[in-house]
Amino acid sequence: MAVFTQPIVRFIARRLLYSLVVLLGVLVVVFALVHLVPGDPVRIALGTRFTPDAYDALRSASGLDRPIVEQFFGYIGSALTGNLGVSFRNGDPVTVTLLERLPATVSLGLVGIVIALLIALPAGIWSALHEGRVSDAIVRVTSQLGVSIPDFWLGILLIALFATTLGWLPTSGYRPLFEDPAGWLRHIVLPGLTVGLVAAAIMTRYVRAAVLEVASMGYVRTARSKGLTPRVVTFRHTVRNALVPVLTITGIQLATILGGVIVVEVVFAWPGLGRLVYNAVAARDYPVIQGAVLLIAALFLLINLIVDVLYAVVDPRIRLA
């Protein structure tokens, strides 16, 4: 039990407990989703396919014919064991469908975040180290423009330029990474750029702010005054410490991308979770909507948990606070 007296373990245990409480809240919201639909969700989902037999079968299969308390505990229990029900549209198990779609979204999210970091780190650090100069102004204006651009519009413009006009890249579609690596790369460039450029604009501002904040710290002044070279002060004392808050914003951005790529996936016909949710909303396929919302929210919580724990590991002030 001595292990629990260590601050880092206590911090992780507290943070884990907090995430579980929020996850429980998320489960309640996701369960409520189908019950908040005005009217009968099964009747709405069946639409023109309605027959009394089909209605009874679907209602029974989805468990909506049981008392609500029983449904609630049944849903929570099933969700925690990985059973998210069956699709209203085709009867496929929701968990299987989600797991099929997950790699496409994760690969797009990771490529997007790598592109964002490749741009935001040098641009943000350069901008902060040249504060008040023309190059700083250029970076700030560009990032402000990037933050304001609708991602789906940027995607369409990129398609028009690089796919339709120049013919360098495909307009849309997806190839699995392990089956066709070259095809995967060609197909992911444009959606990855769309996601990455917008994220880069947001992250550049955070990197710049983090470097500026660290640069104003006492220990940086001390390092400078004891005669260390500007290079050592910049990279060993300023940038290195500024990367700690950048870790947080990278995690938050990755989580945001995973939950926010819906429109980009629709523009590029990318068969990920986002496009699945979009199609499910259009078809009123509530179990799929519930499953996808739950999975994305759980991923969001997990990434935030990992980021917080990493933050506490690299910065002792957090876990001791």
Add this chain to the structure above:
Amino acid sequence: MTTIAAETTRVASWRLLLRNPATVVSAVVLGVVVFVAVAANWITPFGVNVVDVPSALRPPSGDHWFGTDELGRDVLSRVLVATQASIGVAVVSVAFAVIVGVTVGIVAGYRGGWVDTVFMRAVDVMFAFPVLLLALAVVAILGPGTTTTILAIGIVYTPIFARVARASTLSVRVEPFVQMSHAMGTGNLYILARHIVPNIAGPLIVQTSLSLAFAILSEAALSFLGLGIQPPRPSLGRMIFDSQGFVTMAWWMAVFPGATIFVIVLAFNLAGDGLRDVLDPKQRTMIEARSKQ
């Protein structure tokens, strides 16, 4: 004394705002946007749904400044009316978020205890859902349409106002003037209205401007997906969606609606940044110190 001090602060705030060219330009752009939002129905050169197939896909010209779409409809007229719709949805949804979020945040921050715990855990749960996903879930429940879009965006942006209002309330409620008012037996409602709300307005104004920018983007995204404002009413997002098949032969169909969203969002973002410089004491001190150097 207090009146003179308050007036001096106000004058200094305006001076700081007007000294920032980006803020001034964004204010002018937003002025034009508001004018368009109010007057769109009177200033459109053509009807938004007037089909003129022989004039389809015409590039920008003296007759049609923004060109025509695949049905010969005037793109400028549609952009103007769509801007009106977009601003209307953004303003009403952010107003909803402000009213609900600020009420929750102030009550949580001022009361503390279990009320604070319950409200803030609920806010944490809402924060676990990515913005567009939560908006889609609301649309899935209520079905697409303008009212649903307003409600969806309003619900999505409520938690951020709750957090900002709570954080500001927590710092203001321990101020001596609030404690003094309490000790004098002043009622809670009076303290909230007279002392708390005016003193937390700064961060909320900044958040409102930034949220309006995000609300415009969210509305455009929902309309792009066909789940926001419904035809025959034009929307900027849907215009971009419809332009996809024509983007190389009729670039104006995609460029003008997209550029309109971009300019409005940029203006709200710049205005938010300018307001933050003036209303955030830390930023303000830095700017004033820099200007004295």
